[in-house]
Amino acid sequence: xxxxxxxxxxxxxxxxxxxxxxxxxxxxxxxxxxxxxxxxxxxxxxxxxxxxxxxxxxxxxxxxxxxxxxxxxxxxxxxxxxxxxxxxxxxxxxxxxxxxxxxxxxxxxxxxxxxxxxxxxxxxxxxxxxxxxxxxxxxxxxxxxxxxxxxxxxxxxxxxxxxxxxxxxxxxxxxxxxxxxxxxxxxxxxxxxxxxxxxxxxxxxxxxxxxxxxxxxxxxxxxxxxxxxxxxxxxxxxxxxxxxxxxxxxxxxxxxxxxxxxxxxxxxxxxxxxxxxxxxxxxxxxxxxxxxxxxxxxxxxxxxxxxxxxxxxxxxxxxxxxxxxxxxxxxxxxxxxxxxxxxxxxxxxxxxxxxxxxxxxxxxxxxxxxxxxxxxxxxxxxxxxxxxxxxxxxxxxxxxxxxxxxxxxxxxxxxxx
DNA sequence: TCTGGGGTCCTAGGACCC
DNA sequence: TCTGGGGTCCTAGGACCC
Numbered sequence: 001x002x003x004x005x006x007x008x009x010x011x012x013x014x015x016x017x018x019x020x021x022x023x024x025x026x027x028x029x030x031x032x033x034x035x036x037x038x039x040x041x042x043x044x045x046x047x048x049x050x051x052x053x054x055x056x057x058x059x060x061x062x063x064x065x066x067x068x069x070x071x072x073x074x075x076x077x078x079x080x081x082x083x084x085x086x087x088x089x090x091x092x093x094x095x096x097x098x099x100x101x102x103x104x105x106x107x108x109x110x111x112x113x114x115x116x117x118x119x120x121x122x123x124x125x126x127x128x129x130x131x132x133x134x135x136x137x138x139x140x141x142x143x144x145x146x147x148x149x150x151x152x153x154x155x156x157x158x159x160x161x162x163x164x165x166x167x168x169x170x171x172x173x174x175x176x177x178x179x180x181x182x183x184x185x186x187x188x189x190x191x192x193x194x195x196x197x198x199x200x201x202x203x204x205x206x207x208x209x210x211x212x213x214x215x216x217x218x219x220x221x222x223x224x225x226x227x228x229x230x231x232x233x234x235x236x237x238x239x240x241x242x243x244x245x246x247x248x249x250x251x252x253x254x255x256x257x258x259x260x261x262x263x264x265x266x267x268x269x270x271x272x273x274x275x276x277x278x279x280x281x282x283x284x285x286x287x288x289x290x291x292x293x294x295x296x297x298x299x300x301x302x303x304x305x306x307x308x309x310x311x312x313x314x315x316x317x318x319x320x321x322x323x324x325x326x327x328x329x330x331x332x333x334x335x336x337x338x339x340x341x342x343x344x345x346x347x348x349x350x351x352x353x354x355x356x357x358x359x360x361x362x363x364x365x366x367x368x369x370x371x372x373x374x375x376x377x378x379x380x381x382x383x384x385x386x387x388x389x390x391x392x393x394x395x396x397x398x399x400x401x402x403x404x405x406x407x408x409x410x411x412x413x414x415x416x417x
Numbered sequence: 418t419c420t421g422g423g424g425t426c427c428t429a430g431g432a433c434c435c
Numbered sequence: 436t437c438t439g440g441g442g443t444c445c446t447a448g449g450a451c452c453c
Contacts, residue, residue, distance in 0.1 A: 010453095031421035033434070038421070038453090072421085099424095099453045115422035185451050218450085245423055252418075278429090294420055305446095397419090 001137065003232065004107040004119055004144040005125070006154070007084065008132045010101035011039035015070050017130035018413065019406045026067045030055050033396040034071055042155070071398035077101075079406040081163050083129040091121050096235050104141060106234050111334060115162045117270045122159060138163040141232045142225035145182040146200070153180075156213040166228070173226075175203040183222045188215055200226060240347065241278060246271040247339025250394045253292070254335040255324070259394055260289065260377045265278050266388040267340045268318045273375075275312040276368055282342035283310045285317065287324040292336035300335075302328035305343070310351045313364045314371070314385050322387075379408075 007013055011029040016022045026038045026044035037044075037053045047063050058064055081100045086152060088095045089374050094106035105121075107114055118135040125133050135410060136147025150172070151161035163169050178184055178192050191214050197203050212220045221231045243306050246267040254260050264287065288303035304324050311317060321340050374383050389395070403411035 033419090033421065034420050035419080052420085054420040102453080183451070187450060216427070239425095241424085243424070247422060249421070292420085337421095341423095396421090 001107040001114060001139055002141060002144045003107055004098075004136045004141070005088065005092070005103055005105060005118075005121065005133050006152075007101035008134060009039050009041050010131065011072060011077055012041045012044075012070075013131050014077050015402055016041075016071075017080065018076075018402065019207055022068060026064075027070065028067055028091065029070050029072050031072060032398075033251065034069075034399055035249070065104055069400060071401035073402050073404065074400065075404045075407045080129065080131065083406075084125055084133075087125050087128050088121065091117070091124070094234065094236055097201045097238070097368070099334055101136055104144065104234060107137070111357045114164060115160055118160050118162075120157070124136070133159065135160045137161070138169075139228045140225040140230045141234075142182050142222055143169065143171055143228070146176070146180050146226075149180045149182075150176070151301050169228070170201075174199060174203060176200040178203050181222060181226065183218065184215075188219065191215060219309055239281065241345055242284070243316070243341055243343045244271060244274055244278070244280070245339060245341040246274070247288075247337065247341070248396055249337040250335070251397045253297070254338075257329055257331075259392070260325060260329060260335060260338065261322055262387060262389045262392060262393065263338055264321050264340065265318045265385065266392075267338065268394075269314045269385050269388045271340050271342055272312055272314040272317050272368075273372065275345070276348075278374055279310045279348050280345045281310040281348045282317070283344035283346065284342070285321055285324070286341040286343060287321050287328070287339070288341075289325065289328060289335055289338040291333050297334045297336075298332075300333045302330075304328055307344075310346065310359060311359075311364075312348060313359060313368055316359055316364070318387065332378065 012027045015027060015029065024043065026047055028040045028044050029039040030036065032036045034055060036307040037049055037051060037055060037058065040049050040051070044067055047067065049058060049064060049067065055069065077100055085097060085103060086097060088103055088105060092107065092110065095202060096104040098104055110117060114137055118137060122133050122135055125131055134148055134151040136144045136149070138144040138147050147163040151157065151159055163172060176199060178197060179189055179198060181203070186194070193201065195214055197206060206223065208220060208223065211223050212348060224231050241409045248267065250263065253262065271366060284307050286303060286305040290301035291297045291299055293299065300315055304327065306319060306320065306324055371383050375381065405411055405413060
């Protein structure tokens, strides 16, 4: 049996954990560059603020006058996620983090009533990690996920939905709409509707071969999961990443190559850091840049993918990505976004040896290790490769970001007694 | 002034091979 | 009269997720 626990309005709850003035108020956390709404408290949802709504438009609407907005602060949210994980891990040995705010728990072998256990877990996460949550229980991930959504939808309910028994499922499926099912997006919903399927009960009863024709193997898998047949294994060890990206919109349009070069170099340095932190090397990289698609600027978009000598060396990678970026740069456009995506990743330890390496692998690893150690100890960007900017004026807007309460000594809260 | 970022999986179709 | 078929690999694009 599995449970899915997930933080309510997670980013907003993280902000509230350190700022009591946000309690009971409508709060929204914005995407990078203070662009769109990506997390809303219940109070903000009740006002009609939509997920993904561009804030520069929404903020002028009178109904959102009292909404408190925050720039996103991933250092804080990532650390709060880690705290949530630790609390859960004290209760349940097997925890699989699914996203920053969701974790699957393997309940097999645990004693007692699962709903009662879930209630205790939930209360402890609230008290210790300061995050309100909902819990869904079921025999497969898809069922647990759906149960979680049911729990969330019942605003005055207990925050827990238990679909562990076949009887509970049969009863619930009769009325649950397919839109609550994980993995069936707008395209799938339209097809289901066309086939006369509206409830989860109808979805489960649909002939398997027709389901395959309608929604391919993905839909078939979802159907099996809803029938209680697990197709998505519980994974205690996270799967190795297949790609790793750093992509950003700029705070203002970039029109000079020098600025683009600096941006691409900075994104590459950051992505290379991430590679190393996962113990990975990349064998190929994709670089892209494009203009603003929304504002009527003359459009230009380009991307290129090149193979690499497998590496996680910032200097080597910057050399390549800047060259690739230069090959697609065209003067006269107003660039809004660029990005670097590493693909064909493999573990550094299993990296195929090069016959003619262009860099001494031992010296490269030593240099990168020193770079990472110093930056971990003294703060990000203490040391950075030449040609990368610390906080250049094209960097993203974060006009209302909260302090890094949990990851910077200088931002620690003061307590007075 | 102003519209996010980072992932995974699946399929169709072309290139290529024998 | 009449011009194969099957397999693999790669890529682009779609769909979905948080």
